Structures are given as structure tokens and as C-alpha cells.
Amino acid sequence: MSLIENLKEGCIPSEIKKIALNEKIDINILLEKILSGRIVVPKNKIRSDIFCAGIGEGLSTKINANIGTSERSSDIDKELKKLSVLVKAKADAVMDLSTGGDLDTTRQEIIKHSPIPVGTVPIYQAAARAKEKHGSFEKMTKEDIFESIERHAADGADFMTIHAGVTLSTLEKLERDGRIIGIVSRGGAILANWMIQNDKENPLYQEFDRLLEITSEYDITLSLGDGLRPGCIADATDKAQIQELIILGELVKRAREASVQVMVEGPGHIPVNQIYENIKMAKELCDGAPFYVLGPIVTDVAPGYDHITAAIGGALAASYGADFLCYVTPSEHLGLPSVDDVREGVIASKIAAHAADVAKGVSGASDWDLKMAKARSVLDWEKQIELSVDPEKSKKIFKRNNLIEDGPCSMCGDYCSIKMMDCIKT
Amino acid sequence: MSLIENLKEGCIPSEIKKIALNEKIDINILLEKILSGRIVVPKNKIRSDIFCAGIGEGLSTKINANIGTSERSSDIDKELKKLSVLVKAKADAVMDLSTGGDLDTTRQEIIKHSPIPVGTVPIYQAAARAKEKHGSFEKMTKEDIFESIERHAADGADFMTIHAGVTLSTLEKLERDGRIIGIVSRGGAILANWMIQNDKENPLYQEFDRLLEITSEYDITLSLGDGLRPGCIADATDKAQIQELIILGELVKRAREASVQVMVEGPGHIPVNQIYENIKMAKELCDGAPFYVLGPIVTDVAPGYDHITAAIGGALAASYGADFLCYVTPSEHLGLPSVDDVREGVIASKIAAHAADVAKGVSGASDWDLKMAKARSVLDWEKQIELSVDPEKSKKIFKRNNLIEDGPCSMCGDYCSIKMMDCIKT
Numbered sequence: 001m002s003l004i005e006n007l008k009e010g011c012i013p014s015e016i017k018k019i020a021l022n023e024k025i026d027i028n029i030l031l032e033k034i035l036s037g038r039i040v041v042p043k044n045k046i047r048s049d050i051f052c053a054g055i056g057e058g059l060s061t062k063i064n065a066n067i068g069t070s071e072r073s074s075d076i077d078k079e080l081k082k083l084s085v086l087v088k089a090k091a092d093a094v095m096d097l098s099t100g101g102d103l104d105t106t107r108q109e110i111i112k113h114s115p116i117p118v119g120t121v122p123i124y125q126a127a128a129r130a131k132e133k134h135g136s137f138e139k140m141t142k143e144d145i146f147e148s149i150e151r152h153a154a155d156g157a158d159f160m161t162i163h164a165g166v167t168l169s170t171l172e173k174l175e176r177d178g179r180i181i182g183i184v185s186r187g188g189a190i191l192a193n194w195m196i197q198n199d200k201e202n203p204l205y206q207e208f209d210r211l212l213e214i215t216s217e218y219d220i221t222l223s224l225g226d227g228l229r230p231g232c233i234a235d236a237t238d239k240a241q242i243q244e245l246i247i248l249g250e251l252v253k254r255a256r257e258a259s260v261q262v263m264v265e266g267p268g269h270i271p272v273n274q275i276y277e278n279i280k281m282a283k284e285l286c287d288g289a290p291f292y293v294l295g296p297i298v299t300d301v302a303p304g305y306d307h308i309t310a311a312i313g314g315a316l317a318a319s320y321g322a323d324f325l326c327y328v329t330p331s332e333h334l335g336l337p338s339v340d341d342v343r344e345g346v347i348a349s350k351i352a353a354h355a356a357d358v359a360k361g362v363s364g365a366s367d368w369d370l371k372m373a374k375a376r377s378v379l380d381w382e383k384q385i386e387l388s389v390d391p392e393k394s395k396k397i398f399k400r401n402n403l404i405e406d407g408p409c410s411m412c413g414d415y416c417s418i419k420m421m422d423c424i425k426t
Numbered sequence: 427m428s429l430i431e432n433l434k435e436g437c438i439p440s441e442i443k444k445i446a447l448n449e450k451i452d453i454n455i456l457l458e459k460i461l462s463g464r465i466v467v468p469k470n471k472i473r474s475d476i477f478c479a480g481i482g483e484g485l486s487t488k489i490n491a492n493i494g495t496s497e498r499s500s501d502i503d504k505e506l507k508k509l510s511v512l513v514k515a516k517a518d519a520v521m522d523l524s525t526g527g528d529l530d531t532t533r534q535e536i537i538k539h540s541p542i543p544v545g546t547v548p549i550y551q552a553a554a555r556a557k558e559k560h561g562s563f564e565k566m567t568k569e570d571i572f573e574s575i576e577r578h579a580a581d582g583a584d585f586m587t588i589h590a591g592v593t594l595s596t597l598e599k600l601e602r603d604g605r606i607i608g609i610v611s612r613g614g615a616i617l618a619n620w621m622i623q624n625d626k627e628n629p630l631y632q633e634f635d636r637l638l639e640i641t642s643e644y645d646i647t648l649s650l651g652d653g654l655r656p657g658c659i660a661d662a663t664d665k666a667q668i669q670e671l672i673i674l675g676e677l678v679k680r681a682r683e684a685s686v687q688v689m690v691e692g693p694g695h696i697p698v699n700q701i702y703e704n705i706k707m708a709k710e711l712c713d714g715a716p717f718y719v720l721g722p723i724v725t726d727v728a729p730g731y732d733h734i735t736a737a738i739g740g741a742l743a744a745s746y747g748a749d750f751l752c753y754v755t756p757s758e759h760l761g762l763p764s765v766d767d768v769r770e771g772v773i774a775s776k777i778a779a780h781a782a783d784v785a786k787g788v789s790g791a792s793d794w795d796l797k798m799a800k801a802r803s804v805l806d807w808e809k810q811i812e813l814s815v816d817p818e819k820s821k822k823i824f825k826r827n828n829l830i831e832d833g834p835c836s837m838c839g840d841y842c843s844i845k846m847m848d849c850i851k852t
Contacts, residue, residue, distance in 0.1 A: 070836055071839035071841075072839050099839065127841070137846070181799055181802060181803040182803075182843075184844070185843060189846040190841070193846045193847065231802070231803075232803075233795050271784045271785050298781040298784070298785075299795055300802070301814060302815045303810060304819035305815065308733075308737050312742075312777075330823065334828075334837075335827040351731055351735060351738075354727060355697070355724040359724075368727050369659050373607055373658030373660055377606055384729060388729045388730060389727050389730075393731070397756065397757055397760040398760045401498070401762060410496055411761055412496060413525065414557075415615075415616070417610050417657075418608075418610070420618075421609050
């Protein structure tokens with residue numbers, strides 16, 4: 001039975017109780033929100049012993065880190081190293097976006113070693129197989145697609161990105177209105193390319209019920225991909241993007257009717273002044289389904305620093321109601337991330353998520369800040385380092401130029417405001 | 427004659443014409459805003475050949491980088507190295523916050539070498555001299571303070587932070603309501619300490635007219651410091667902070683009446699959900715005076731990454747109307763910044779400022795993004811690197827794992843969405 005079916009029968013799995021406890025949320029509210037689709041808990045039926053994340057309304061903002069090979073870099077060990085780094089940096093989920101090397105083994109190894117939910121994008125493998133078998137992406141068959149979905153499901157994927165909203169009608173909007181950068185979603189481009197070359201509707205849209213049967217069988221959470229997300233801020237919030245979102249909203253309804261957990265993916269690239277509308281619109285059109293954004297990046301001009309442009313957008317998006325942030329690394333727009341980039345990306349995303357949680361009043365979020373403030377007010381450096389989002393880095397910077405453990409730091413020395421004001425108190 | 431007096435006489439200095447040109451703003455609107463105090467152009471009368479920055483309503487958001495020695499690190503050459511790095515990274519202004527070593531020489535060297543406006547905080551030197559002459563900060567005399575201001579003015583400081591809003595009435599609010607961390611402004615703490623120990627009103631408040639005479643003589647822009655800014659998000663937007671802001675608003679009026687250019691400093695630490703109110707309130711209470719924020723940092727838990735927490739807050743603050751962002755470096759809360767930290771801080775702050783400029787529709791701001799998007803849409807890597815906020819870093823990452831100059835990058839390879847969609851077009 002799926003989680004939803006279990007809950008309907010009044011049976012509450014232990015991981016759900018754990019979430020209620022960790023998130024300091026009333027269990028009945030949690031159950032009600034899972035049942036109404038406002039919270040999802042991605043976990044494949046065949047997976048055990050994973051640390052489940054609740055994603056959605058009222059819970060702390062979760063973050064996902066993408067890893068995976070490409071044709072030019074397909075070392076499984078390197079990807080497993082990234083996995084271990086992102087888990088240590090406290091990502092809540094990981095996605096395997098591999099497109100190079102042995103896709104099956106890579107995915108299986110990542111799932112095997114991941115203590116957190118794993119997401120995949122089966123269309124990549126379908127395309128790869130088509131290239132292998134028939135020589136090109138566009139010769140991919142419907143069966144290639146569903147076979148790949150079955151395979152990922154059977155391997156234990158906890159959630160899957162499915163670009164079912166790239167339809168002939170959305171492509172028509174795209175073509176009519178034009179864009180600076182057409183399609184930047186790999187999955188979206190594979191499908192659009194296939195649809196145009198073969199003059200056919202998207203099989204994932206057309207056979208959505210078949211998809212629901214598979215995800216239902218394994219209790220996989222659907223993540224409805226935004227294949228037409230904007231690829232630069234000038235393209236943000238355009239007709240193609242919103243047309244696709246409307247379709248995703250309809251698919252949310254169908255997934256819920258089949259007791260399949262579902263979330264919705266969103267941009268991407270959005271300027272600061274359009275983030276509020278994007279989040280509210282997505283929540284409205286998708287009936288409160290958990291909203292999973294990629295960044296969003298708030299300017300196009302900072303390759304090398306897109307963990308920062310994404311932290312700005314992510315903090316804002318999550319404070320307005322986005323539930324799940326996909327990290328962006330300093331390598332974004334330039335190449336595959338290194339192990340260090342993965343770490344930087346996760347930490348920047350964690351900061352954005354936490355800043356948003358404080359802003360939206362998530363239960364207990366600001367306690368962390370309060371503890372830090374109290375440690376700071378008494379110049380307790382050990383405690384400040386221990387409480388910081390990355391104790392290793394803060395310790396390194398502190399040690400670099402401070403020899404005194406219980407006094408003011410090298411920035412102010414005797415001019416330390418805390419020390420000065422302390423003199424008055426005593 | 428001061429800038430304001432010149433403009434009143436109908437004489438427009440060349441630097442003002444340059445600002446209108448660079449910012450693509452109508453010269454008459456610029457003049458009107460300078461005359462009404464909504465834009466300031468900090469430049470000491472004795473300084474020549476500096477690249478002036480217009481700060482205020484309708485102009486691009488400017489950023490400031492703090493450098494300066496402390497008792498534990500007082501190497502002038504290191505500070506000059508930081509100066510050269512921050513200028514190269516395109517900071518619009520620099521503040522010398524030195525408190526250690528030979529303060530006069532440090533300041534003079536920084537002013538001599540800086541092609542951009544230099545700000546100082548004379549109270550630090552007044553306190554240092556008091557410690558030298560009388561053995562402690564609290565034995566500082568009113569004359570020590572004004573002598574230090576005169577000295578900075580005569581050396582060519584373009585703007586000065588003056589904590590004239592720390593008054594007996596604001597301290598009373600602070601004491602009555604309590605805080606997690608009392609005072610975190612060094613200048614604020616020096617003055618509060620002095621006022622309490624000597625049971626006297628703040629001389630900078632009491633003799634504000636004397637201060638205006640000096641700043642008027644040298645045409646220095648006053649930056650009204652927020653000595654009672656919150657030091658953690660739990661203390662944000664409290665009575666002491668707002669009480670001080672009300673006083674700063676009154677002082678803005680007095681400065682304007684004396685034809686002295688004036689801006690107002692603000693926090694500091696503000697959670698995401700309080701930034702809008704803080705900016706709007708400051709603009710309202712200070713009659714549209716340029717607002718200069720420090721960060722603001724949106725969570726306390728990320729020492730080592732406060733350039734990121736500040737970029738989040740700065741982007742938001744500036745998009746709501748803050749005009750001038752003081753950078754925060756990865757070393758904040760841990761010690762004096764290194765040369766690398768200075769660079770990281772400036773770039774993070776530039777990103778925040780630019781994201782805000784796009785959001786608030788600053789003339790020409792989004793052209794940069796559009797150029798980048800167009801280069802990205804044709805996989806023109808050379809152009810993308812050239813256009814990026816830090817070409818050196820983006821080039822390094824790109825070269826790290828891409829051997830092909832005119833194809834897709836290592837992230838997607840053959841799965842490049844741009845390349846795939848391109849196939850259809852051709």
C-alpha cells in the first residue's frame with residue numbers, strides 16, 4: 001500500500017511520526033496536509049532506512065542537491081564522493097541527473113549509498129538508450145520512455161521528475177511568443193525535440209495514467225518538471241511558462257485522484273520583483289502542491305557565483321511559500337560541479353532555506369539564531385563555531401587571526417562594542 | 427562653495443554631468459534630487475580626480491567596502507592591497523575603519539591612493555587619542571572628538587559616519603526594553619559608554635551645529651550612523667532602533683537646512699520579513715534621504731558565509747529602496763577580513779546591488795543580463811566570460827572542465843538543451 005492509502009486506513013508509518021516530532025508540528029495537521037497533497041514525503045516502497053523529508057506547507061524548507069555524470073565526466077566514485085559531501089552538509093534530498101557512462105550502475109550505487117531520498121529523471125536514460133539503439137534521441141519510442149521509468153522505479157527512486165507539461169499547446173505558445181533562450185531544461189528539450197521531429201504529442205502527457213500506475217505501484221512521488229522554465233530573467237513569467245504551469249496544475253489533480261504524491265517544479269531564472277507572483281501563482285494553479293524551485297537565480301550576470309544568486313532567489317521564494325529549493329553551485333552555467341562546488345552549493349542553499357524559515361515563522365527556526373546571538377553576546381567563540389552552519393569554515397577563519405579564545409576578535413580588539421558595554425554592566 | 431551652493435547658483439560641476447550620463451538619468455531630475463537631498467554625491471572640497479558616485483533615489487545601487495587596521499593587525503600595506511582589490515572589483519566607495527597603528531598615516535595613505543570616495547569614522551580616533559592621552563576611552567573630551575573630525579576633514583574624507591543619534595533618550599529606550607546583544611556599533615558603544623560613565627549628553631548631538639560647520643567647510647557628506655542598530659535578528663526593529671531613527675530624521679532636516687549633504691545608516695541584522703518595513707520606515711522618517719545599510723544580514727547562523735547572508739538582505743533592501751549597501755565579508759563576526767575576503771565581499775555585494783537594480787527598474791540595469799542571455803543562447807563562452815561579474819573566476823571554472831570552446835559545456839554535453847533546440851531551428 002502507498003503512504004496515502006495507509007494513512008486513509010488510519011495506519012501511520014513511523015517515519016511520519018518522526019517528521020511530526022522533528023518539525024514540531026501536530027501529527028493531525030501533518031496527516032491532514034499529506035492527505036490533501038499539501039505535503040509530500042518521497043519514499044519508494046522498496047527503500048528502507050532512509051531519513052525521510054516532509055516537503056510542503058508549514059514544514060521547514062528542504063533542499064535538494066543535484067549530482068550525476070555526463071558524457072565528459074563519468075566517474076562513479078567522484079559522484080559518490082559528492083553524495084557523501086552533500087549528506088554531510090545536510091542536504092535533504094539528492095537527484096541523480098547522470099547522462100554519461102553506465103547509467104544503471106551509477107543510479108543503483110547512488111541509491112544504495114544515499115541515506116536521504118533520491119530523485120531521478122528517467123527521460124535522460126530513455127534518450128541515451130534511443131541514441132544507443134537507434135542512433136539518435138529523436139528515434140526514442142514511447143516504450144523506451146516507460147521502460148526507463150520502470151527501471152528507475154524498480155531501482156528505488158523516491159521521486160522522479162517527469163516533464164509531462166511540455167505539450168503541443170505549450171510549444172505553440174513558446175513558438176508564437178519567442179524567447180531569448182528557448183528551452184533550458186534538458187528533459188524539456190529532449191521531449192520538445194522529439195515531439196517536433198515526430199509530430200506527436202508528449203507520451204508522458206498522453207499516457208499520464210500509465211505513469212500513475214507505475215508511480216503508484218512503487219509509491220514514488222511525482223515531481224512535475226517545468227520543461228519550459230525560463231533560461232534567463234528576460235524570459236521569466238512568460239506565456240509558455242504559465243501555460244505549462246496550468247497543465248501541471250491539472251496533472252496534480254489527476255495524480256492526487258490516483259493517490260500518488262505529487263509536487264511541482266518551478267524556475268529557474270526570476271528577477272527579484274517577480275518571485276512573489278511566481279510562487280503565489282504556482283500555489284494557486286496547483287492547489288497548494290509543494291513547490292520545488294531551481295534557485296531561482298535573480299540575475300544572469302554572475303556565473304561562478306550562482307550559488308549566491310540562487311541563495312538570494314531561494315530565500316525570497318521560500319519565504320513566500322516555496323517548499324523545496326534545488327541548490328545551484330558556483331559551476332552552474334559553466335560545467336559540472338566539483339566536489340567543493342557541491343559543498344558550497346548545499347551550504348548556500350541551507351542558508352537561504354533557513355533565512356526563509358525564520359521569515360515565514362517555521363516552528364523553532366529562529367531558536368538557532370537566538371542561541372547564536374546569545375553566544376555572541378558573551379563572546380563565547382567555541383559555542384559560536386559549534387552553532388554555525390559550517391563549523392569547519394568558521395573555525396578556520398577564526399583561528400586564522402585570533403589567538404585569544406575568550407576575548408574580542410581581531411576586527412575590533414579593545415574597541416569591541418560588546419566588551420565596552422559589558423564594562424558598564426559590571 | 428559646496429556642491430549644494432554651487433547648484434543653487436546654477437553652476438553644475440563636471441562630475442555631476444558625468445553621473446547623469448553614466449546613470450542615463452535626465453540632468454534636471456538629478457539636480458532636483460541632489461537639491462532636495464534625495465541623492466548625495468560625497469566628495470571633499472579638497473579632493474580632486476576621484477570617480478564620484480551618486481547615491482540615492484533612481485540611481486543604481488552603490489556599494490561600499492570597509493577596510494582598516496585594528497590593534498592586532500595594523501599593516502598599512504595590507505590595507506592598501508585591500509584598497510586596490512576592492513577598486514578592481516568595482517566597489518563604489520571605501521571606508522577606513524582603522525583603530526590600530528598609526529591612524530593618521532593609514533587614513534592619509536588610503537585617501538591618497540583611493541580613486542573612489544573615502545569615508546571615515548572620526549570617533550574611533552578620538553577614543554584612541556583619549557586612551558593615549560588620558561588612559562581610557564571614557565576620559566575622552568568633547569575637544570578630542572571635534573579635533574578628530576577636523577583632522578579627518580582636512581585630510582580629505584569625502585563622507586563621515588557620525589553617531590549623533592545615540593542620545594540619552596535612545597539609551598533609555600535601550601535600557602528599558604533590553605536586548606539579546608546590546609550595542610554592536612563600535613562608535614555607538616564608545617559614545618554610549620562615555621555618556622553613561624560621564625552622565626552627559628552625546629556631544630555630537632548637542633553640538634550638531636558645530637559639526638555642520640566643519641562638514642560645510644569641506645563639503646563633506648554626513649552619514650548619520652546607527653549606533654543602536656540591532657546586533658542579531660531577534661533585536662531587529664525594536665524601540666531603541668526606531669527611536670534613534672526618529673532622531674536621525676530630525677538631524678537630516680538640520681543638515682539639509684545648512685546645505686550639508688546627508689545620508690542615513692541602517693541595520694545590520696534584519697530577518698527577510700522585516701526588511702520592507704525597515705526600508706520604507708527609514709525613507710519616511712528621514713524624508714527620502716539616501717539610506718545606507720550594512721548588509722543587512724538575514725540570519726545569525728552563518729559566520730564564514732555572511733557575504734551570502736548579506737547578499738540576500740542587500741538585494742531585498744535595495745530592491746525596496748535602500749541606495750547604498752555596505753559589503754559584508756566571509757570574515758564578519760570572526761575577525762578582520764583578508765585580502766581575498768575583501769574581494770569576495772565586494773563581488774557578493776555587487777551581485778546583490780545589481781539584482782536589486784534589475785528589480786527596481788534602474789535605467790539600463792537589465793541590459794547586462796540581456797547581453798549575457800544572448801551570449802548564452804548561442805553558446806558564446808568567450809562573451810559569457812567577458813560579461814560575467816568576475817571574468818577571472820568564471821574563466822577558471824570553465825577551463826577546469828571544458829576543452830571545447832564552441833560547443834556545449836561539460837554539464838550536459840550532447841544533452842545540451844540549447845544545442846538540441848538549435849537542431850530543430852536549422
